[in-house]
Amino acid sequence: MGLGVGNRDQRDDLGIEVHSGSPRCKGRTNAVLLGRGRQTETKMIVCATVDDVCLEGYSSPAHLASLLDFFREQKLRATFFVVPKAGGIPLGDRPDYVGLLREAMSEGHAIAQHGLEHDRFETGIPPKMVLDLPHEGPARERLAKDRAAIEDSLRVDALRARLSEGRRILEDALGVEIQGFRAPCLSICSNLFDALEAEGFRFDSSRHLQEAGWEIISGKEPIAFRPITREDFDRTQYPGRLRILPLTTEYTWYLTRDKFQITMDLARHDLDACFQAGIPFVPLCHVSPVHQGDAGCGYEMYRRLLDHARKTAAARGDELQTINLVEACDAV
Numbered sequence: 501m502g503l504g505v506g507n508r509d510q511r512d513d514l515g516i517e518v519h520s521g522s523p524r525c526k527g528r529t530n531a532v533l534l535g536r537g538r539q540t541e542t543k544m545i546v547c548a549t550v551d552d553v554c555l556e557g558y559s560s561p562a563h564l565a566s567l568l569d570f571f572r573e574q575k576l577r578a579t580f581f582v583v584p585k586a587g588g589i590p591l592g593d594r595p596d597y598v599g600l601l602r603e604a605m606s607e608g609h610a611i612a613q614h615g616l617e618h619d620r621f622e623t624g625i626p627p628k629m630v631l632d633l634p635h636e637g638p639a640r641e642r643l644a645k646d647r648a649a650i651e652d653s654l655r656v657d658a659l660r661a662r663l664s665e666g667r668r669i670l671e672d673a674l675g676v677e678i679q680g681f682r683a684p685c686l687s688i689c690s691n692l693f694d695a696l697e698a699e700g701f702r703f704d705s706s707r708h709l710q711e712a713g714w715e716i717i718s719g720k721e722p723i724a725f726r727p728i729t730r731e732d733f734d735r736t737q738y739p740g741r742l743r744i745l746p747l748t749t750e751y752t753w754y755l756t757r758d759k760f761q762i763t764m765d766l767a768r769h770d771l772d773a774c775f776q777a778g779i780p781f782v783p784l785c786h787v788s789p790v791h792q793g794d795a796g797c798g799y800e801m802y803r804r805l806l807d808h809a810r811k812t813a814a815a816r817g818d819e820l821q822t823i824n825l826v827e828a829c830d831a832v
């Protein structure tokens with residue numbers, strides 16, 4: 501595994517066509533605006549993020565350990581979004597996960613909060629492209645039946661209580677301050693951001709810039725790659741101290757060989773667009789699904805994407821920064 505990107509018109513050991521296809525961004529960005537009006541030097545930032553740590557069916561200690569190995573190999577610092585009370589069990593009662601997450605922190609990765617118990621509606625309502633996923637049938641039915649009760653449960657005080665309970669569980673188990681949040685199933689509402697601000701969270705990463713990843717997962721055709729611009733990023737921002745670091749999309753949800761090439765094309769498109777816009781590229785993966793597609797596809801997608809990112813940065817005379825989202829807050 502680990503074939504280079506530049507072997508045009510060959511097939512690798514996954515049976516996947518290998519080419520250097522994606523066009524380079526034209527010209528060099530001399531300066532990018534990262535942050536509210538603050539001008540800094542050019543930065544090419546990749547922030548790998550991993551969701552569903554501790555969530556039964558989508559996470560296992562073995563898969564988490566494997567991801568840590570992969571990030572070691574790639575020399576990057578990632579952000580792990582941990583479900584504080586998955587299946588009703590607080591993180592502190594799961595010594596295997598606590599040990600792995602402490603190891604992750606010692607290697608420079610960041611730990612952030614992912615809901616409370618990962619109920620679909622505990623922090624908002626999932627966006628349509630998530631509700632459209634084949635496995636979200638029960639959520640669609642529940643929303644159709646209980647929308648009024650769900651919306652009533654999303655008051656700022658109720659959201660603050662959920663955020664606070666989950667954050668305390670993570671902080672007690674890990675002995676660190678939790679600074680960031682991502683909503684389960686990207687379930688957001690405007691009250692959620694007010695609650696995050698009131699609770700003093702430093703960043704949120706629940707908004708998204710690209711829908712096509714979920715459309716590929718759902719088997720929709722044709723797939724339209726949405727453009728990603730600086731204006732899109734600015735529109736996601738909250739008018740307070742809370743920093744919004746939007747993700748692009750999910751690329752490795754049980755990734756299969758037949759969807760590898762279009763997913764790779766999308767990932768390169770999004771990465772190039774983020775670099776061109778001067779915003780961090782924040783891909784999303786999940787602890788177990790990145791392992792459980794066709795053999796090797798998930799990691800191979802990331803290997804090739806990171807190789808492409810490093811070559812793009814080198815061609816521009818820049819250094820690629822592969823940092824966690826707490827560090828990205830400092831960079832923006």
Ligand SMILES: [Zn+2]
Binds near residue numbers: 551552614683684685
């Ligand atoms: Zn999740």
